[in-house]
Amino acid sequence: MYGLVNKAAQDFIIESQGEETWEIIKEKAGVKEEAFVSMQPYPDEITYNIVGAASEHLGLDANDILEGFGVYWIRFTMVEGYAHLLDLAGGTFPEFLNNLNNMHAHIAQSFTELKPPTFYCEEIDSKTFKFEYHSERPGLVRFVVGLLKGLGERFDLKINVEYIGNIDGKENSHEYRVSYE
Ligand code: HEM
Incomplete structure (x- = not known):
């Protein structure tokens, strides 16, 4: 990476x-x-x-470290010169989740060898989403949980993330249920 x-x-x-x-x-x-x-x-x-x-x-536990690192990543990018990208990606938590692919596509213009993850978001009700994470990399399930919680800090929301499981038996495709209050 x-x-x-x-x-x-x-x-x-x-x-x-x-x-x-x-x-x-x-x-x-x-x-x-x-x-x-x-x-x-x-x-x-x-x-x-x-x-x-x-x-x-x-x-x-390595997964606990990854989750903590995910939370930290949001704070880190805010102070490491990527605040404008975070601002562009959305003014609300759901808007932001729906813009993650666009945001990484934008990043790939300067990080030309980026192998970005892809996300898919579907509203279940006004405060609950089905959230999919697709990657070329294994083992980052809890990193994503931390990232979502870090976004919660950014938007001053309490985020609940439940891991649902693999999607269609694909090793690096994962489904979560995300709710916020
Ligand atoms: C301005 C903020 C951000 C920047 C600059 C950024 C940039 C990057 C970079 C450079 C990588 C490494 C990929 C590679 O080297 O191939 C990466 C990976 C990743 N990013 Fe972002 N990112 C940002 C925000 C986010 C957010 C908000 C999320 C999700 C909620 C996210 C999810 C991920 C994940 C899960 C990976 C791991 C790679 C993988 O699964 O294959 N990123 N990002």
Whole structure:
């Protein structure tokens, strides 16, 4: 994934655990780079290794880390120069959810090797959605839960996310039920 993602993971760990802990996790994850370059693509293994090493070193479930990272990603992009993109994507939570594909398509204009996820959103009632996440990557179910909760922070809403399961037996397609109040 792009260096931007690894940089966010690094900042997330430094902010929550401190610089020294990051150095240990970085070493454990086999990260050789002095610093990540936001606009450079890196092998996905690097991102997965950072989460794996953090899980091992901190004794935390990797999925809990991914969810926390998802929440952090929204705060991170707001201060890392992507606030305008978030603003453009929608002024309300449902509008935003319906614009996620457009937003990543826009991002792909500058991040030309982006392998963006795709989302599909269907209203069940005025405050409940069926939400689908389709990806080329495995293992990021709880990252998406965190992202949705991070959007809840942004819109000052309480978000409930229930994981429904795989879609049509496809390993990296997932369905959620999302409600907000
Ligand atoms: C301005 C805000 C955002 C920016 C700049 C951004 C950018 C990116 C980038 C660079 C990647 C790495 C993909 C790659 O390197 O191939 C990525 C992945 C991803 N993004 Fe976004 N994103 C933003 C907001 C969001 C939001 C709000 C969501 C969902 C609610 C989201 C969902 C995801 C997911 C799930 C992935 C993991 C990749 C995968 O499943 O294959 N992103 N995004």
